[in-house]
Amino acid sequence: SSGINAEWPLRPGDRGPVQTDVSIDVVLCYSDEVLLMGCEDGVIRATTIFPHKPLPHIGDHTDNPIEGLCLSFDEKEILSVGHDYTVRAWSTQNLEHNIEEALKEESEDENGDSESEEEQPKKKKLKQISAQQIKSQQSADFFNDLA
Secondary structure (H helix, E strand, O other), X not given: OOOOOOOOOOOOOOOOOOOOOOOEEEEEEOOOOEEEEEEOOOEEEEEEOOOOEXXXXXXXXXXXXXXXXXXXXXXXEEEEEEOOOOEEEEEOHHHHHHHHHHHHHHHHHHHOOOOOOOOOOOOOOOOOXXXXXXXXXXXXXXXXXXX
């Protein structure tokens, strides 16, 4: 059987941006930048990789866990199989638009074009504190609740 092998520079413990505590049952590599995840709550989620940024949901199987995901031969539809053996097809048109928007926002953030200097919040200057001051404050705080 033929398959697509993909590698990402992920480390154990890396987490994607899934907003809720749900099990990810199946993962599909949509592109070099995007993963699709079929979850136990029946929702098909998408996320960009590096930066981890969630995209709007692709669709759902109304509380039936997603058992499988694949792309159609022309890559215009995402096919999903629910736990109830229902196969559904989802257009990739909205997903492509959402990916473009997410990557556009990321490039603006990197270039600093998203906000002018006037709109950016002013950064507070941090007060310089020596290690000795920190130690003396910690020891003073330690004995405060003994009184």
